[in-house]
Amino acid sequence: xxxxxxxxxxxxxxxxxxxxxxxxxxxxxxxxxxxxxxxxxxxxxxxxxxxxxxxxxxxxxxxxxxxxxxxxxxxxxxxxxxxxxxxxxxxxxxxxxxxxxxxxxxxxxxxxxxxxxxxxxxxxxxxxxxxxxxxxxxxxxxxxxxxxxxxxxxxxxxxxxxxxxxxxxxxxxxxxxxxxxxxxxxxxxxxxxxxxxxxxxxxxxxxxxxxxxxxxxxxxxxxxxxxxxxxxxxxxxxxxxxxxxxxxxxxxxxxxxxxxxxxxxxxxxxxxxxxxxxxxxxxxxxxxxxxxxxxxxxxxxxxxxxxxxxxxxxxxxxxxxxxxxxxxxxxxxxxxxxxxxxxxxxxxxxxxxxxxxxxxxxxxxxxxxxxxxxxxxxxxxxxxxxxxxxxxxxxxxxxxxxxxxxxxxxxxxxxxxxxxxxxxxxxxxxxxxxxxxxxxxxxxxxxxxxxxxxxxxxxxxxxxxxxxxxxxxxxxxxxxxxxxxxxxxxxxxxxxxxxxxxxxxxxxxxxxxxxxxxxxxxxxxxxxxxxxxxxxxxxxxxxxxxxxxxxxxxxxxxxxxxxxxxxxxxxxxxxxxxxxxxxxxxxxxxxxxxxxxxxxxxxxxxxxxxxxxxxxxxxxxxxxxxxxxxxxxxxxxxxxxxxxxxxxxxxxxxxxxxxxxxxxxxxxxxxxxxxxxxxxxxxxxxxxxxxxxxxxxxxxxxxxxxxxxxxxxxxxxxxxxxxxxxxxxxxxxxxxxxxxxxxxxxxxxxxxxxxxxxxxxxxxxxxxxxxxxxxxxxxxxxxxxxxxxxxxxxxxxxxxxxxxxxxxxxxxxxxxxxxxxxxxxxxxxxxxxxxxxxxxxxxxxxxxxxxxxxxxxxxxxxxxxxxxxxxxxxxxxxxxxxxxxxxxxxxxxxxxxxxxxxxxxxxxxxxxxxxxxxxxxxxxxxxxxxxxxxxxxxxxxxxx
Numbered sequence: 001x002x003x004x005x006x007x008x009x010x011x012x013x014x015x016x017x018x019x020x021x022x023x024x025x026x027x028x029x030x031x032x033x034x035x036x037x038x039x040x041x042x043x044x045x046x047x048x049x050x051x052x053x054x055x056x057x058x059x060x061x062x063x064x065x066x067x068x069x070x071x072x073x074x075x076x077x078x079x080x081x082x083x084x085x086x087x088x089x090x091x092x093x094x095x096x097x098x099x100x101x102x103x104x105x106x107x108x109x110x111x112x113x114x115x116x117x118x119x120x121x122x123x124x125x126x127x128x129x130x131x132x133x134x135x136x137x138x139x140x141x142x143x144x145x146x147x148x149x150x151x152x153x154x155x156x157x158x159x160x161x162x163x164x165x166x167x168x169x170x171x172x173x174x175x176x177x178x179x180x181x182x183x184x185x186x187x188x189x190x191x192x193x194x195x196x197x198x199x200x201x202x203x204x205x206x207x208x209x210x211x212x213x214x215x216x217x218x219x220x221x222x223x224x225x226x227x228x229x230x231x232x233x234x235x236x237x238x239x240x241x242x243x244x245x246x247x248x249x250x251x252x253x254x255x256x257x258x259x260x261x262x263x264x265x266x267x268x269x270x271x272x273x274x275x276x277x278x279x280x281x282x283x284x285x286x287x288x289x290x291x292x293x294x295x296x297x298x299x300x301x302x303x304x305x306x307x308x309x310x311x312x313x314x315x316x317x318x319x320x321x322x323x324x325x326x327x328x329x330x331x332x333x334x335x336x337x338x339x340x341x342x343x344x345x346x347x348x349x350x351x352x353x354x355x356x357x358x359x360x361x362x363x364x365x366x367x368x369x370x371x372x373x374x375x376x377x378x379x380x381x382x383x384x385x386x387x388x389x390x391x392x393x394x395x396x397x398x399x400x401x402x403x404x405x406x407x408x409x410x411x412x413x414x415x416x417x418x419x420x421x422x423x424x425x426x427x428x429x430x431x432x433x434x435x436x437x438x439x440x441x442x443x444x445x446x447x448x449x450x451x452x453x454x455x456x457x458x459x460x461x462x463x464x465x466x467x468x469x470x471x472x473x474x475x476x477x478x479x480x481x482x483x484x485x486x487x488x489x490x491x492x493x494x495x496x497x498x499x500x501x502x503x504x505x506x507x508x509x510x511x512x513x514x515x516x517x518x519x520x521x522x523x524x525x526x527x528x529x530x531x532x533x534x535x536x537x538x539x540x541x542x543x544x545x546x547x548x549x550x551x552x553x554x555x556x557x558x559x560x561x562x563x564x565x566x567x568x569x570x571x572x573x574x575x576x577x578x579x580x581x582x583x584x585x586x587x588x589x590x591x592x593x594x595x596x597x598x599x600x601x602x603x604x605x606x607x608x609x610x611x612x613x614x615x616x617x618x619x620x621x622x623x624x625x626x627x628x629x630x631x632x633x634x635x636x637x638x639x640x641x642x643x644x645x646x647x648x649x650x651x652x653x654x655x656x657x658x659x660x661x662x663x664x665x666x667x668x669x670x671x672x673x674x675x676x677x678x679x680x681x682x683x684x685x686x687x688x689x690x691x692x693x694x695x696x697x698x699x700x701x702x703x704x705x706x707x708x709x710x711x712x713x714x715x716x717x718x719x720x721x722x723x724x725x726x727x728x729x730x731x732x733x734x735x736x737x738x739x740x741x742x743x744x745x746x747x748x749x750x751x752x753x754x755x756x757x758x759x760x761x762x763x764x765x766x767x768x769x770x771x772x773x774x775x776x777x778x779x780x781x782x783x784x785x786x787x788x789x790x791x792x793x794x795x796x797x798x799x800x801x802x803x804x805x806x807x808x809x810x811x812x813x814x815x816x817x818x819x820x821x822x823x824x825x826x827x828x829x830x831x832x833x834x835x836x837x838x839x840x841x842x843x844x845x846x847x848x849x850x851x852x853x854x855x856x857x858x859x860x861x862x863x864x865x866x867x868x869x870x871x872x873x874x875x876x877x878x879x880x881x882x883x884x885x886x887x888x889x890x891x892x893x894x895x896x897x898x899x900x901x902x903x904x905x906x907x908x909x910x911x912x913x914x915x916x917x918x919x920x921x922x923x924x925x926x927x928x929x930x931x932x933x934x935x936x937x938x939x940x941x942x943x944x
Contacts, residue, residue: 010101011108014075018109019927025920027070032116032916035063036909039120046905051128051737051897053121057138057210061178061203064146067113069170071106072153073163076237080161096234102154103147103230110146112923114139119915123908128897129723129737133282134212141209144222145202149174151229158236177202177225198324199273207321212283217272224265231261290332294425297432298337305390305428307333308344310358312383316369318415319384322403326386329420348383362387362396388427391435395427401598426599441554442483444561447532451476451489451553454505456524464544465526471546479553487557494525506831512811514828527828530556536834538641540614552614559617559642566879567601569616573625587623587653587849595868600875607631610816612638618878620646620871623653623845627669629816632809636673640808640830644838644878646871650745651683653845654775654852661696663743663775666845674841676809677802678750681843685743685775686796687716687787688767690898692740694718696777714901716787717775718742719798722898725762731877732801732840732870733760739866742852743775744844746796754805761799761842768793799842806833840874 018024035056039045043055121135153170160166179185181201198204202225205218235258272278281289298305307330311323327345334343348355348366358364366381386397401423403415433444458466469491476489494502494511502525505511513523528539537559539552572589596602603613610630612619619638624647627635639645653666663685674680694715719741726733733739741761746769751757768789777787811831846852848867900908 006097007101007104010098011104014102014105015108016931018071018105019923024070025924027067028113028116028923029920031063031067031113032920033913035059035117036120036912036916038063040909040912046897046900051124051130053124053130053135053138054210056117056120057142057206060138060142060210061145061206064110064142064149065171065174065178067110068106068146068149068153068174069167071109072150072157072170073167074157075102075106075154076158076233077160077163077166080158081163095237096230099154099230099233099237103150106150106154107143107147110150111143114142114146116916116919119912123912124897127900127908131212131284133284134210137212137214137282138210140214141206141218144209144219144226145206148177148202148222148225148229151226151233152177155229155233155236158233174202181205198321204321211288212281213288214280214282216278217269217275220272221269224269228262228265231258288329290329290336290421294333294421294428295336297425297429298333298341300432301337301340301390303340303391303435304342305337305340305431306342306344306387307424308346308387308389310346310348310364310383310385310387312349312366312381313347315382315384319369319382319403322415322417323384325417326402326420329424330386333424358385358387362394364396364398367399386424386427388424388431390428390431393431393434395431397423397427441557441561442486445486445557447560448486448488449530449532449557449560450487452529452531453489453491454494454501454511454525454527454529455491456495456526457493460522460524461526462524465524468544468546469526472549475546475550475553508832512829512831527830530560532560536642537836538830538834540611540637540641548614555615566617566875567603567613567615568596568875569603569605569612569619570596571605571607571619571621571624573623587846587851589622589848590850591853592622592848592868592871595865595872596875599872605634607634610634612643616643618644618646618875620648620875622648622848623666624649624668624670626667632669632673633816636809637830639806639837639839640833642834642836644840646840646842646874646878648842648844648848650681650743650843650845652685652743652745654743656851661776663773673809677806677839678752678755679800679802679841680748681841682746682748682769684745684769684771685717686719686746686763686767686769686798687789688719688763689716689789690720690722690764690766691716692718692720694742713777715777719744719763719767720898721761721763721798725764727758727760727762730758730760730801732873736866736870736873739870741798741842741844741847741867742849743846744798744842747798747800747841747843749797749800749802751802752807756803758801758803759797759799760801760840761797763796763798765795766793767796769796798844800840802839802841804835804837806837806839807831808833838878840878842870 038059039053039056043058045055121130121132124130125132149170152173153166156169156173157163157166160169178201181198181204185197199221202222205221208215209218235255309327309330311327315323330343330345334341346354348358364383364385364387366383369382384399384402386402388395388397401418402420403418453469455461455465455469458469461469479487480489492501494505502511502513505525505527511525511527513525526544530537530539537556539556570593572592573587593602603616605612605616605619607627608630610633612634616638619635621635624631635645647670649668649670651666651668653664655662655664671681691714693712694717696711696713696715721739721741722737726736726739728734739761749757768791770790808829808831810829815829848871853867
């Protein structure tokens with residue numbers, strides 16, 4: 001009889017015996033019930049608000065222990081207790097065939113138990129965009145881990161004749177393997193010892209696979225456990241088979257073979273640990289693998305790049321599991337970069353000279369962290385830093401750059417890496433370009449750039465401009481000498497060729513002759529532009545100070561260069577610190593400022609002087625309030641120079657105080673300026689049944705008394721945007737899985753000729769608008785807060801982008817007086833923008849406000865960064881930083897669930913419980929049918 005035939009018949013017999021026992025059905029039912037209870041209640045899946053099933057797999061290393069012990073406890077112990085083991089031992093077939101058959105039976109039963117959990121990911125995929133890569137990897141990891149536990153259980157069962165002893169022994173051994181890699185045990189050791197223990201732990205190995213990374217080292221570890229304990233199972237039975245001849249040559253060969261097998265399994269796993277690149281990232285978008293832009297950047301290295309990780313042996317238990325993840329990623333940089341990338345990992349406490357270098361040269365200091373257990377607390381000076389060095393340039397990354405701390409539902413805080421590839425690649429890009437430039441801006445230019453000065457003859461120029469021209473010519477000559485042929489300049493007189501050049505400047509760029517501010521009617525021209533064969537950038541001409549020309553020219557040249565840290569000019573409403581303490585006054589944007597400073601330089605603008613800092617690459621105006629004509633002029637002229645302006649504005653703002661929520665009129669001062677560009681924002685708010693939860697104050701009436709409570713409700717003013725409401729074809733929104741936009745107004749756009757319109761944000765088709773001032777919910781007869789739709793249901797536009805040739809609002813208006821007009825003789829207005837100009841408008845003052853973000857966190861129980869991610873994507877698209885935008889988009893693996901009522905959530909829970917019961921009933925029906933058919937076949941064979 002063949003090997004497969006023997007093992008198959010043994011497996012079939014064991015499965016029949018299993019399903020014939022009511023205790024077996026009880027174990028399967030308990031496993032399904034406990035799994036669903038943990039998923040929905042302990043982990044609070046709906047409160048967690050993430051469309052994945054990681055909570056299911058996070059508990060599998062523990063849940064599989066009792067299940068595996070229950071499946072294997074009677075496999076050999078029952079044979080020994082009833083005396084049938086002797087019958088097995090005297091069979092001519094090898095013992096290993098019987099061992100394999102019992103393992104197949106147990107493994108098949110384990111897979112049947114796991115199938116009861118399959119409705120969970122199916123339900124999640126029907127509700128939201130589920131990444132099936134981690135789900136498939138999670139089930140693979142569960143199957144491998146279960147196989148390892150089953151092999152342990154079979155070995156323990158073969159050593160006793162008592163099923164209860166086998167159950168307890170299996171639980172003990174499997175729990176020991178789980179504890180080896182858990183933070184409960186590794187927290188008592190230094191980082192190196194803890195990392196070694198994590199390599200031995202079944203649970204710690206499981207985590208890597210379940211997040212979507214199939215590492216050959218992890219797979220080999222589980223397969224090694226299975227092979228090792230099955231071999232020990234076979235050996236333990238072979239010893240009993242030949243107990244009377246223990247000193248025979250066959251027995252010695254068995255012993256030697258088992259020892260060699262176990263030794264080779266251990267050595268193979270040790271050898272594989274030196275090969276970190278043998279892994280497959282199965283997540284959608286390959287979240288945990290180095291992307292093509294990073295590889296392209298590494299290919300540009302000309303000299304060795306040093307990536308050094310400073311990790312202390314003793315660190316915080318929540319940081320310890322992140323160290324191997326970060327090390328593996330850094331090792332991938334070394335593999336992708338080859339000889340061009342040098343990787344080091346050091347513990348500064350063991351290398352005093354490197355610790356001193358880190359302190360003095362790189363300004364890296366150990367961070368004191370409190371480590372506490374149930375008996376005591378202590379301070380640990382933890383190192384968790386990465387140095388990226390290229391030549392004499394370097395960048396350091398610390399805690400705030402690398403990790404995120406998130407809370408989810410009722411669970412404790414989760415500490416994890418933020419987006420390590422983005423952070424490392426950005427650091428490499430910065431040091432690479434800083435080293436290559438070496439202070440020379442022109443080395444960053446890919447094409448020659450020319451400054452064209454449209455200036456009248458000196459006889460027509462005022463004295464101020466005549467001296468200004470002479471001063472900048474000397475500076476331009478120096479730049480030309482430094483540029484190595486990448487920069488040139490020329491002066492063009494617009495009055496030449498019978499005024500043909502002047503006519504063309506007026507038609508193409510909206511340039512108009514200037515007049516002296518002192519009342520002289522003499523017209524003249526003086527405009528400065530930078531040009532290459534792809535774009536034109538207009539330099540500011542609000543002031544004519546020779547001392548400001550060099551930095552202004554450098555700022556303009558950076559528009560043509562790559563590799564520089566861009567500068568964001570941010571305009572937010574003025575804040576009264578005293579009123580902010582009580583959540584009164586204008587919205588605040590501390591979270592937004594922190595997000596910008598992570599990736600860009602930031603300059604807080606007030607626009608009171610009628611100009612934007614010439615060094616700014618992009619202007620963001622958030623929640624503008626009563627802007628005057630001077631501020632409008634600054635925004636308008638920045639756009640006319642080919643810049644990008646991002647606006648977040650609407651006619652209303654919401655004030656949240658303790659138990660109060662009021663809708664306030666909020667005049668931006670931008671209405672007329674936007675109207676000239678074909679943009680109008682309605683004096684209303686959008687409500688959408690596709691909305692997010694919000695902790696809103698509710699007035700509850702009891703008799704003649706009113707009580708104000710805060711309840712978590714589905715709040716239609718908190719619009720839940722998802723594709724296609726998030727434009728899937730635009731870089732700003734194509735990687736955003738979800739966005740909550742609070743208190744937004746409709747946008748209507750009729751762009752003038754020459755402008756291209758792109759819709760970025762749209763509500764659902766069931767949305768409606770309201771001009772009412774009461775934004776609190778009303779109660780129905782059952783005391784439930786409700787919002788009654790009114791008016792037409794339609795899809796509403798909430799965010800747009802305009803690109804192309806803009807016309808200045810001040811083209812036909814007198815520019816406002818500026819503070820420096822008394823000293824300056826010349827005023828200029830740029831009437832036309834180049835093609836590079838962009839205007840992005842989001843119709844809400846509050847969707848990036850700190851209070852709004854905190855309200856979403858309170859509702860979802862997890863950190864919410866959707867609006868900030870939208871804003872950062874807008875910056876990167878506007879600044880044409882496509883590589884970083886592509887890498888950043890890979891971090892969006894937290895796909896949120898759609899908003900659901902409590903009744904709908906309960907329905908989903910009960911549905912999954914019902915499907916689990918239906919699966920068990922189906923198994924019972926199939927087993928009963930097979931038993932009936934087998935009995936009929938048996939009766940027919942006897943002629944009955």
